Amino acid sequence: MNSRKPVTLHRLREMHAAGEKIAMLTCYDAAFARVLDRAGVDALLVGDSLGMVLQGRDTTLAVSMDDMAYHTRCVARGNRTAWVIADMPFGSYQESAELAWRNAARLMQEGAHMVKLEGGGWTAPVVRFLVERGIPVCAHLGFTPQSVHRLGGYRVQGRDAAQSELLNSQAHELADAGAALLVIEMVPSTMASALADTLPIPVIGIGAGSGCGGQVLVLHDMLGLSSGQPLKFVRDFLNGAAGIDAAVRRYVTDVKSTAFPDNAVHGF
Ligand code: KIV
Secondary structure (H helix, E strand, O other), rough: OOOOOOHHHHHHHHHHOOOOOOEEEEEOHHHHHHHHHHHOEEEEEEOOOOOHHOOOOOOOOOOOHHHHHHHHHHHHHOOOOOOEEEEOOOOOOOOHHHHHHHHHHHHHHEEEEEEEEEEOOOOHHHHHHHHOOOEEEEEEEEEEHHHHHOOOOOOOOOHHHHHHHHHHHHHHHHHHHHOOOEEEEOOOOOOHHHHHHHHHOEEEEEEEOOOOEEEEHHHHHHHHOOOOOOOHHHOOOOOOOOOHHHHHHHHHHHHOOOOOHHHHHHHO
16 A cells, blocks of 8 residues: 655655665566566656667657557556656657647646656757646656767767866756756766755766666666666666565665665776
């Protein structure tokens, strides 16, 4: 029985203000939404990583709005109290703020509480447009999978001073535009923790070290189901656990206590 009150944006802000870490996992269907919600995961991300994890593709680029709408609907049906974030897929927000609005509104109507979009600079006016019209937005900087070909593959971002300064100024610009959360992916832990200390909104890290205001992992990675060699910063929480429920509970506990991630194995 899940006695938790629904997690709201207000609650996420309270957690951030109190220094409580936010535990987020990707989720793509109703069955896992039930398990993750019951285990106390604060936020479920219907990530476009489903293109790789569920559909077996090499990148997220072919994921469609129909795919995202379907999986958002499934997660919303299984979830009771967690905050649900749906990814805007490649091509659904780049052309204009109006196109972004139409597609974001569709995901909200399927049961998302917030949408996430990738990139900085040009995205700030799009974020403002959505937020002013009532849609909470999560920004995503660092390694942004929809730009994998422009970035030259799955590479750490923000390593040099110029890159790090650019990411920092883009993050502040997105927060000024009204983004309420920021996911930062595959950046040096020192850079991420300096950003998390100065940004007024929670910074959720993936491959960004333990200094962030919360963590997100791809569900199948943290259950040891990823194809190929897992990235260094991923931990298999099912290894040694009594089952999926216990593995997810361990993830939540370890994020909250900062036992995960371990900067010593982070590697950058
Ligand atoms: O799509 C996704 O799963 C994501 C996470 C990697 C943050 O964007």
